[in-house]
Amino acid sequence: MNKYFSSTGRSTALIIVIALVIALTLAFSLAACALNGTDKVADGTTFADQTSQMSNTAAELDASDTGDISEEPAGESTSSASQATEPATTVSPVDPVTTPTATTAPAPSPTTTSTPTSAAPVDASGSLPITNWTLTEQGTILWYTPAPAQIAYNAVRTVSVTIPEGYTLVEICKILEKKGIQTFYHTFSAALNGDYPSYGFTDASKTAPNRRYALEGYLFPDTYEFHVGEKPYNIFAKILSNTNAVLSNYQPHPGMTMDQVVTLASLIEEEAFTGETRGNVSSVLHNRLSIGQRLELDKSIHYVEWYIKPLIQSTSTSEINAYNSYYNTYKCPALPAGPISNPGRLAIEAAISPAQTNYYYFVTDAAGNYYYASTWEEHLENLKTAGLA
Incomplete structure (x- = not known):
């Protein structure tokens, strides 16, 4: 007997070698078939x-x-x-x-x-x-x-996504789909179903009566990096973390909650576009709220018609139209049931610190000029000046 291998050991080793040769031969044969297009x-x-x-x-x-x-x-x-x-x-x-x-x-x-x-x-x-x-x-x-x-x-792979000031939840979900991050259906469904991290402001928004979208107003406008195929939960987690960091820097206007501030800021975001106009529009809204006067803003009507009604999966006309009384500021007695967009820093700051005026009305003309008034009579004159009466 060999001092290293017995006859049985040599036989076993030989069998293993033969098996390896057969396996390699088969592998090369299959590879050759694939290269020659004979993938049978x-x-x-x-x-x-x-x-x-x-x-x-x-x-x-x-x-x-x-x-x-x-x-x-x-x-x-x-x-x-x-x-x-x-x-x-x-x-x-x-x-x-x-x-x-x-x-x-x-x-x-x-x-x-x-x-x-x-x-x-x-x-x-x-x-x-x-x-x-x-x-x-x-x-x-x-x-x-x-x-x-x-x-x-x-x-x-990551993709940079910018959320502009004043965009709605619906528009943000569309951006995410357009950028290839996630489908509109999955992100929008996650928003409706509460598939996102819990913060004090999201919890308060979820329990607000008659509010359609709990995340509306709290998807802070900024530039974010997301992975392609990112889960909706992770998408909202990143945005809400940023929102929390931003809101923690502010104290609400006296007599208001931060949720009311964000709701008011969303209206300002839609109605004003410069520092001066934001402050004055905020002043008009604060003054009207202080005397219980309806805000009567056209953008609140647009929000109901464009971003709520078309996306309600219901055959009940009364259920759909109920949101008119919740969000239409010509009908609801004070602030709408929730934010109508996602405001940026300047709109939030204007909502917290309005200009000090005695204005109760404002109107804009086709060129974007703003006209303010303290009385109804002055407002009627401004309407004529703006070419609206």
Whole structure:
């Protein structure tokens, strides 16, 4: 017996070597087949042949130039011919004249080739193309799954998103979809369902009577960095953390809660655009509130008609129209049920520290000039000057 190996040991080692040689040979053979385009499955057809019999819903694919993020599709089609993918439905940005409408954008079908092992290709927009998908086999059923390069790329890729002053929750959700961060449906649903961190101001907003959107007013305008496919909870967590840091620097106006300040600031944000006009408009609103006079601002009507009514999933006309009495400042006795936009620092500061005037009315002309009045008679004259009467 050899002092290092017995005959049994040599036999075992030989078997292992032979097995490794067979495995390597098989691997090289399969690789050669793939390179030569002979990617046959068990029944003799090619992957492409079987895949041509499957339809794939584009809305379920996790990367597109329109920013759709969704889950992996599963299942097979019974069709015997190649079918076009179903179009992905997205909500168009809100037009400040008409109500939001749904638009349908066709989505390209994924290819049936494997993703290259090199760096993931990037198109002109900076996004991975929809064709970057890997075809896998499980039994007799084929599935499309996101290519590893796609998953890894999205995990590290960040996109800068700027929320402008005065944007609404609805508009912010649309921005996030347009930038490819997350779909409108998922972010908007999370906002409605309370899928976000709890702060004192969010808790107070949730319990405010007749308020439609608890997050409205508290998505502080700023520039943020998000990952592609970021979960709605994490998106709102980042924004609300910033909001909390900003609001902690302020004390509310005497006799008001911070929630009332934010609501008033949202009105100022929509009605005034310079430092002087913000202070004067804030003064008008504070003066009217102090004597129990309705605020009567047109922007509150627009908010109900553009950002609440079109998005209420209800067939009850009375339920939908109820928001007129909650938010329309021609009807509600004081402040609306909640903010009508997300105000910036200057609007918040104007709400806390208004100019000291005896104005109770203001009007603007087509050129953007502001006219203020202390009495109704003066206001009527201003309407004539502004070309509105």
